[in-house]
Amino acid sequence: MHAPTAGHRSFHPPSTLTSALRAGVSAGIASELMVAACSLRNAGSASAGINATSQWLWGRRARRRRKRSIRYTLVGYAVHQGCSFLWSALYASWNARRPTASRGVQLRRAAVVGLFAAAVDYTVTPKRLRPGFEAHLSRASMVGVYAVFGLGLYLATARHGGATVRRHAERGG
Structure with missing residues (x-):
């Protein structure tokens, strides 16, 4: 590997794993906040929608829990965040395989993944493995959650990896 010359910075694009983790955290937190806000508005409890996601572990009774708790809220958050990482891996892989200089293309990709x-x-x-928050959210709120999820994917790329993806694409690499 050659040492960078004066005025030339070495290019090291973020790994796909790093990009996926950043995007997963960003999209997971953003969409979880949206679930909480919509759940508060639609069901009167910010925790209800998050708790419902813990149905993966606790079954249907998780959908009835409205109060914040370690058992339901923390598990629901962890399940949601884990799923966010799976979807963010798809998004990061897409961007790694087909780098682009266009923020519009990156935003469209994030929307498609959402x-x-x-x-x-x-x-x-299967129903038991669905997010569960649909039990506490309106259809409009559900659309908002997935839109915010896609926006979270995009913002992580734009903030952390967008510039490097663009430079990589502009160099033809």
Whole structure:
């Protein structure tokens, strides 16, 4: 490897794993905050929608829990964050395989991954493994959650990896 010359910085794009972790954290937190806000508005409890996601472990009774707790809220948050990492890996892989200088393309990719996540979550996935927060949110709120999820994916790329992805694409690499 050659040492960088004066005025030339060495290019090291973030790894796909690093990009996926950043995007997963960003999208997971942003969408979880949206779930809490919509759950508060729609069901009168910010924790209800988050708790419902813990149905993976606790079954249907998780959907009835409205108060914050380690058992339901923390597990629900962890399940949601884990799923966010899976979807962010798809997004990061797409960006790594096809780097682009266009923020518009990156935003469209994030939106497509968000839409794909919603479609899989509510068509292919067995009921017990679905997010569960649909029990406490309106359809409009559900659309908002997945839109914010996609925006979270994009913002992580724009903030941490967008510039390097663009430089990589501009160099033809």
